[in-house]
Amino acid sequence: MSESVGVIGAGYLGTTHAACLAELGFDVLVAETDAARVAALRAGRLPFFEPGLAALLERHTASGQLRFTTSVQELADHADVHFICVGTPQRRNGLAADTTQVRTVVESLVPRLSRTTFLIGKSTVPVGTAAELSELSRALAPPGVLVEVAWNPEFMREGHAIVDTLAPDRLVFGVASTEAEKVLRHVYASVLARDVPVVVTDLTTSELVKVGANAFLATKISFANAMAELCEATGGDVLTLTEAIGHDVRIGHRFLTPGLGFGGGCLPKDIRALMARAGELGVSEVLTFLRQVDSINMRQRRKIVEMAVEECRGDVLGRRIAVLGASFKPETDDVRDSPALSVAAQLHLHGALVSVYDPRSNTNAARLYPALHYADSVASAVTGAHLVLHLTEWAEFSRLDPVELLALVDEPRIIDGRNALDPRRWRDAGWSYRAPGRPHLNGA
Ligand SMILES: NC(=O)C1=CN([C@@H]2O[C@H](COP(=O)(O)OP(=O)(O)OC[C@H]3O[C@@H](n4cnc5c(N)ncnc54)[C@H](O)[C@@H]3O)[C@@H](O)[C@H]2O)C=CC1
Numbered sequence: 158m159s160e161s162v163g164v165i166g167a168g169y170l171g172t173t174h175a176a177c178l179a180e181l182g183f184d185v186l187v188a189e190t191d192a193a194r195v196a197a198l199r200a201g202r203l204p205f206f207e208p209g210l211a212a213l214l215e216r217h218t219a220s221g222q223l224r225f226t227t228s229v230q231e232l233a234d235h236a237d238v239h240f241i242c243v244g245t246p247q248r249r250n251g252l253a254a255d256t257t258q259v260r261t262v263v264e265s266l267v268p269r270l271s272r273t274t275f276l277i278g279k280s281t282v283p284v285g286t287a288a289e290l291s292e293l294s295r296a297l298a299p300p301g302v303l304v305e306v307a308w309n310p311e312f313m314r315e316g317h318a319i320v321d322t323l324a325p326d327r328l329v330f331g332v333a334s335t336e337a338e339k340v341l342r343h344v345y346a347s348v349l350a351r352d353v354p355v356v357v358t359d360l361t362t363s364e365l366v367k368v369g370a371n372a373f374l375a376t377k378i379s380f381a382n383a384m385a386e387l388c389e390a391t392g393g394d395v396l397t398l399t400e401a402i403g404h405d406v407r408i409g410h411r412f413l414t415p416g417l418g419f420g421g422g423c424l425p426k427d428i429r430a431l432m433a434r435a436g437e438l439g440v441s442e443v444l445t446f447l448r449q450v451d452s453i454n455m456r457q458r459r460k461i462v463e464m465a466v467e468e469c470r471g472d473v474l475g476r477r478i479a480v481l482g483a484s485f486k487p488e489t490d491d492v493r494d495s496p497a498l499s500v501a502a503q504l505h506l507h508g509a510l511v512s513v514y515d516p517r518s519n520t521n522a523a524r525l526y527p528a529l530h531y532a533d534s535v536a537s538a539v540t541g542a543h544l545v546l547h548l549t550e551w552a553e554f555s556r557l558d559p560v561e562l563l564a565l566v567d568e569p570r571i572i573d574g575r576n577a578l579d580p581r582r583w584r585d586a587g588w589s590y591r592a593p594g595r596p597h598l599n600g601a
Pocket residue numbers: 165166167168169170171188189190191194242243244245258261262279280281282311312313314315422423
């Protein structure tokens with residue numbers, strides 16, 4: 158078996174996976190259709206922010222162990238094991254996942270293969286996709302060339318991508334043969350040597366494991382947000398509630414923080430894709446259940462907008478609102494389906510004068526929402542503000558000194574959309590503090 162591997166797609170997943178495979182000692186060639194991206198990566202420049210990844214990329218591109226190409230033929234010739242890491246975004250005209258990119262990979266790569274090859278999917282796909290791709294591969298393979306499809310779903314989080322790849326909670330191998338399992342065990346040998354659990358299963362179950370995991374994470378967050386709603390209706394404190402229930406090890410504290418809800422390039426589109434697939438399969442319970450999870454989540458964005466309107470005495474028209482945070486979560490510059498930007502854009506549409514500051518994602522945000530104003534520091538964003546919204550919990554924001562900011566704003570009002578600031582510090586400094594599911598604190 159060759160020590161060369163191929164990776165297809167140089168997005169968040171593909172670039173991370175490729176750099177980590179190089180770190181594990183493999184000779185990695187990445188095929189990517191976007192020529193500008195390939196040029197940047199060849200020069201050791203990461204087209205997005207991910208902690209630690211730039212250094213890994215620089216090291217392995219410099220050594221020649223990690224290379225990038227736009228040529229599918231070069232990829233086909235490079236290795237007999239290829240990881241499919243292309244996108245599966247939500248379709249423009251529906252909730253389902255658009256699997257065009259994964260199909261295109263098979264259509265372009267398989268006819269160019271000249272030896273037995275393993276195509277290992279990592280992209281998140283609707284259940285049944287791997288089986289379809291297996292059939293397609295068999296149909297397109299040149300005479301005498303065997304192509305086997307396996308699925309190895311990925312569970313990494315942006316912002317923690319390297320550690321999640323090199324030291325994952327578990328590995329899942331969806332395989333149709335012992336040969337495919339052997340290939341995966343070989344690739345991940347040094348990861349498995351660290352006692353990482355591995356679940357070996359069939360293609361179908363491996364696809365379902367991935368969407369099941371994301372659906373469960375989304376459900377946990379929406380549950381916390383539903384409890385926040387109940388706390389608001391009764392005067393309870395949702396953070397005390399989640400702390401208390403999370404002590405039960407069966408529940409746990411993680412992914413139970415209420416606030417603005419989940420966004421990003423994965424959880425929202427993955428639960429919608431699962432709803433759509435469940436609907437196609439006639440499993441209406443999953444569809445109904447996840448619809449509620451999604452609806453609670455989207456409600457959180459509207460709720461923060463409503464809170465902002467209330468704080469501005471019923472009308473945000475002409476009010477200066479500072480938005481701290483634009484990425485969908487901290488430690489990434491990814492603004493795909495960002496709850497923070499969605500709130501900022503809604504307030505802008507209501508006539509507010511919105512000034513956004515994010516430590517990493519102002520440029521990406523400006524591409525998506527050019528009409529918003531982007532500030533180059535917290536101080537500049539909040540100067541003259543009638544209201545401050547804390548919408549992405551970067552560490553930089555929890556270190557802010559509310560006393561210092563008091564001198565800059567027009568009105569000391571803050572909504573902590575992420576329940577991540579210390580309410581008493583802000584209240585004691587003279588601010589009005591509001592957060593979903595928590596008592597409203599009025600400063601001195
Ligand atoms: N972003 C993440 O943290 C994770 C993503 N996933 C899944 O991984 C998949 C990829 O996600 P991202 O990396 O975020 O997407 P992305 O959109 O950032 O990257 C996809 C890349 O594939 C390239 N591409 C498209 N078609 C191609 C082709 N035929 N040949 C070569 N390159 C091609 C695109 O130009 C793009 O650079 C999705 O299915 C996602 O759900 C799974 C776990 C984590």
